[in-house]
Amino acid sequence: MGPRMVEGELPGRYPFYWTRAVYSGYGRGWWGGRGGGSWATDYPKGDRQFLVVLKRLVRLNAYDWENAVSLADPGIRRFPVIYAVEVGRMELTDEEIEGLRSYLDAGGFLIVDDFWGSREWSVFEWNMSRVFPERSIEDIPSDHPIFSAYYDIEEILQVPNINNGAGGYQTHERDGYVPYVRGIFDDERRLMVVVNWNTDLGDAWEWAESPYYPLEYSTFAYEMGANMIVYGMSH
């Protein structure tokens, strides 16, 4: 792994920083056991693990370490692809709403992951309606380029969390039985937000090395991850 950025260092040495969106919410993230908001779920191990594998799959000149930036921080505009998890527990502040809206309007790309069921959907949908009152969240058609930007993905798998996956239990959580890949498009029909609902790609990335976690889920998760990043950097 390469050197870490020091406090105040200007990003830019690398073409790509895997950036996690920091947002306000009522959940408790893990963050290496130190707690934090729901944004910090699987942080930072999941991020590091994802980068290690991703860089072996994609010729990506990426920063090796985690990079978490608040939606309200203007500095987030330096990272045109961001990742948000556990959005079913988010409760964005006005500053975060404004920050996310301007980020996406300027051309930023948001990847959303790891939230389940209708209640969490409602929370996320409500937050996004505050960002874009005029835009709806809609299914991404299967022939959309995001499904062929790197790997050809023909079927959307439901990726279980580590406990369910490694334990051989059900893949769903709560009432989230069917996985969806949905999106928010701009006026030019360009995809701004990709929403992975009723699935947990992050856990599959994080626990890909576990012999107990089924390979088919981590394989799909990495395929989807590579596609979303290649697409987000070129479209």
Place this chain on the structure above:
Amino acid sequence: MDALFEFLFKYRGIAFEQGDFAFGAPGSFRIWLGVAGLAAAGAVATYTMARGKSSVLDRGVMAGLRVGLLGLIVFCLMQPTLRISTVVPQQNFVGVLIDDSRSMGLDNEDGTRRSDFVQEAFTPGTGTLFDGLAERFVLRFFRFSDIADRIDGLNELGYDGTRTNLARALDAAREDLAGVPLAGLVMVSDGADNDERPLTEALVPLQAAGVPVFTVGVGDELVTPDIELGRVELPRAVLEGSTLMVDVVVTQHGFGQLTVPIIVSDDTRILAEERVDLGPDGEPVVARIGFELEQGGSRRIEFQIPTQAGERVEENNHRTAWVDVRGEREKILYYEGEPRFEVKFMRRAVEDDENLQLVVLQRTAESKFLRLSVSDSTELAFGFPGTREELYRYRALVLGSVEASFFTFDQLQMIADFVSVRGGGLLFIGGHSAFAEGGWIGTPVEEVLPVVLREPQGTGPQGYFAEIKVEPTPAGLAHPAVQLDAEPTAVSSRWDALPALTVVNPITRIRPGATTLLEGINTDGITADRQVVLAFQRYGRGTSIALTPQDTWLWQMHADVPLEDQSHESFWQQMLRWLVDGVPDAVSVVTDQERVEPGETVRLIATISDSTYLEVNDASVTATITSPSGVVDEVPVEWTVEEDGEYVVEFRPGEMGDYEITLEASRDGSELGRDASVLHVARSDDEYFASARRTSLLERVADETGGRFYTADDVTTLPEDISISGAGVTLTEEHDLWDMPVIFLVMMLLMGGEWGFRRVRGLV
């Protein structure tokens, strides 16, 4: 002055210039020198012996005056003569060349016309010059403008020629009179030559043949008060929606410090208006005007300054130019060696530009590529083009962060040839694997780049990294590619407002002949060297451009950039349009002039190449010319032999309006390509520009051929001057010089001087 000279020396100065000096008295020069010496010695001896009360100085002065007087007497006794070759009357020809162009119809300051002089001087019987010339020479009259031909009388002059071509006139007269004894040529003109042919080509044969040209300048040397719009240079063809920046030079006399508008319009509307301060009297000023051309087709663009009160020439206040606004979709290949945000944001910036097709080939893994905006499923299916034919389909190539070792040597040579042979545009973008950091030193492409590469200090993320604030250079402020604002004065402030970028390729020098348009100042406040941000150079038939930052997308994404700001979009649209601007097709046709008058000869020049841009000399080429009234004429276009791939045919349009020309080329039954062009047949105003008398040019013609320059005021001696010029059939005349009044005057002065000296000194 000339009259005084002639009174004192008996003959005019030109006689002394043309003639030879000699002594007519018998005996050798030494004998006469001895006689002069004896007389001088006698004079000195006389003054030395008769001392009286005079001092040595007195005697010296008086002896000197007396010796001078004796010397003059001896000089006269030697019978000095001037030998002049004089033409034999009616044995020689003189060609009289009269300017028949429109500028001869302009008024002089005194209210007369320039052409009035021709009538006054050359009307048989009454003309001030005609009789003098006709009694000595056989006269042949010629008229000249854009063409030159013999005329029988002044009634054939119409003063309606559209150009003034002195060289062609001299050639025509020399060739026409080649078989006869020629005493000289007389050229009557304002000298306002507006042809591009060098005059020297016509003067050298005249010098060799010993034919003097006597030029007569008509018209005022300074036309005042007057405002004139200088030549306006526009590209022949641009893409629809292009913004043009045009420099207009305005010259004026008599309107110093005035502010006037320059209005740019097409047939339907005003495109731009710029007010220009004319500055001090007589000094040209340059105004830059930007305007956008939106509608496709052949567009007539008019530049105009409203006529000011009292202007002498109104016709030179406007200029007309034509631009072919093309609605084609130009294909550009952008090869990026790794996923980078430049791809995303460049695509977004130009996606609304219907005239640009940015085809992206992005390497996402070894031998794995993402293809975007391709025309069909086969395009770039095997990665970067492996043949010239495949690469040359694109008009421009953008290379992102990709190491040179990715390409085969043949592909590297192909990229260099893409610029130099195919004439395409190459844009090299900064990145970890670009420029020197990408191992491009020593490759065939290095020479194409407009910047100097130096060995990298380190590569990858641990290598060079700096943040720079970008600003335009003076050359950049004048270049359309980096104009972020339609208002020229706002361009600098727009650049100031943009956020800093980062660079990983330290580049501070450009190649000789390259131009820097943007440069970067390091934000660390320590580094003094300025980063070359945007530089370009012409290379062979094409252009290569280096853009060294790695993240111009920050001009779109950065939080300091308002969402409504279009700087990033404008920058990339202008950059890519510039990249494809002027890129030639394999088959192209142009006319040697974009506008002619009916009856003027036009050359159609076609360049024919195959799909690898190798010139083809055995093509079958046909031009279809459609007149404004719809008459279609098919003409074969032949290879010139002098230039590979160049085919030429001449034709004379007879109608006013636009002629449409389509050209088709084929070889062995297969089509090589086709192209179209438009010829505008319209009345020309060229003669009203730079229309003041060019004395220096007419003097040069006279000086270099042994002739003389005259104005209407001193032209009366012209017939006599030609007669002693020495050209043609001549006989030698000897003219005595001993009786020149100046000699007797000097004698009187010497004698009177001695007498006066004696009176003053009391020696009488």
